[in-house]
Amino acid sequence: MIIDVHVHPAFYNPICPDAERITKRKTVMGYDLMSPFPLDIVRKQMRFAGIDKLVLLPEDTTTLDGEAVLSNEEIATLVRMEPERFIGFASVDPHRDDALDILEHAFSVQHLRGLKLHPSKQQFYPNDPKMFPIYELCARHNVPITFHCGLSWQPDTYLKYAHPYLFEDIAIRYPQLRINLAHLGFPWVVETAAIILKYPNVYADTACCYMDCPEQFFEQLFLRQMGPLWVEHNLADKILFGSNNPRFRPARIKRGLESLPFSEETMGKILGGNAVKFLGLEA
Amino acid sequence: MVEFIKIQKCSEKEFELIKITDDIRAAVNGSKIKNGMIFVVVAHTTAGIMVNESLPCLEKDIETSLEELVPLHKNYAHSHFLPSYGAIGGNAPGHLKSMLAGNHCAIPLIDGKPMLGMAQDVYLAEFDGVQMRTVMIEILGE
Numbered sequence: 001m002i003i004d005v006h007v008h009p010a011f012y013n014p015i016c017p018d019a020e021r022i023t024k025r026k027t028v029m030g031y032d033l034m035s036p037f038p039l040d041i042v043r044k045q046m047r048f049a050g051i052d053k054l055v056l057l058p059e060d061t062t063t064l065d066g067e068a069v070l071s072n073e074e075i076a077t078l079v080r081m082e083p084e085r086f087i088g089f090a091s092v093d094p095h096r097d098d099a100l101d102i103l104e105h106a107f108s109v110q111h112l113r114g115l116k117l118h119p120s121k122q123q124f125y126p127n128d129p130k131m132f133p134i135y136e137l138c139a140r141h142n143v144p145i146t147f148h149c150g151l152s153w154q155p156d157t158y159l160k161y162a163h164p165y166l167f168e169d170i171a172i173r174y175p176q177l178r179i180n181l182a183h184l185g186f187p188w189v190v191e192t193a194a195i196i197l198k199y200p201n202v203y204a205d206t207a208c209c210y211m212d213c214p215e216q217f218f219e220q221l222f223l224r225q226m227g228p229l230w231v232e233h234n235l236a237d238k239i240l241f242g243s244n245n246p247r248f249r250p251a252r253i254k255r256g257l258e259s260l261p262f263s264e265e266t267m268g269k270i271l272g273g274n275a276v277k278f279l280g281l282e283a
Numbered sequence: 284m285v286e287f288i289k290i291q292k293c294s295e296k297e298f299e300l301i302k303i304t305d306d307i308r309a310a311v312n313g314s315k316i317k318n319g320m321i322f323v324v325v326a327h328t329t330a331g332i333m334v335n336e337s338l339p340c341l342e343k344d345i346e347t348s349l350e351e352l353v354p355l356h357k358n359y360a361h362s363h364f365l366p367s368y369g370a371i372g373g374n375a376p377g378h379l380k381s382m383l384a385g386n387h388c389a390i391p392l393i394d395g396k397p398m399l400g401m402a403q404d405v406y407l408a409e410f411d412g413v414q415m416r417t418v419m420i421e422i423l424g425e
Binding site for chain 1: 369415
């Protein structure tokens, strides 16, 4: 099973009700010359790329922007429309007074199956004890957390909140909580490798192509910044395929990964096997 | 007189030749113009309009030859972050293939029939799929 664990469905037609909301979403999330498209295109793109499931990520920055530009309910709506293809995550602005209530509703009522947090955008330190109740709630519900890690293309984002080492406290304090450090923590790729090497509950996704084409960028990351055997011999169980769509086409990120000289077994884990464990989809 | 029709096609692959000859004939059949010119223009920069013989072997040769001329992997300057999109330019080959294909074709219209040669078909050439594509058909005449 091939799973893309990092998709922002900002332009999926069923959740693009009007121009005002789309403009707000573009402004907050840093997208520009993009426009809504029907789910039929998503289905065709998945078929072309050979991808079975997408993990859809919302974004709640209510205290900064007045609303969730990509809400939990919008994600739940999409999952209800395509339950075989989509896995929905929740988001919550941790500065909201009702953050825990929102997450309880997301996991118990909206049946969302993970949490996406964006420390750089939502402006919090991941190891701030104020965050611990949120992590405890996720652990209680046995849902994983994807953290934005490293550089973000979104406006008004701060690298200081997203260094991989800031997640070490969480990995130690909540060993049962599955964590994904998104974007391989770029530019701190080696630091991210250290964290996912050491902590069994921490993964990292490939939702990054900050320069060049995916083939060139992944060669630089996986074969030069990392030693060429690091993934094959040490990290094969910890890397998750993520595309960061709509910034990058899933087919192209997948093709970039498939160009790497990993064994078939390792590639299978990266493209889906590890995601099954991270998402808790094991039978 | 001028008549303008827009059609939309959704590609299913990154490279795809989508035959639109029947769409052009349908536009002509629904038109009051019987003599003049038909212009078929694609509204994109990573797709093109081609006229060629509709044979699977030729379609394969077109794909292979364009791939040789414009390989998928090369040090394209376009492959960098574009703030105007909020994305990496990942489709340089599509832009360059589109330039080679051209964005339009023109077909004479005589007595209500598009004057295509026996072997000629018109293709919407997709170089950056999967996407929804718009083709404009404009008929000028009387």
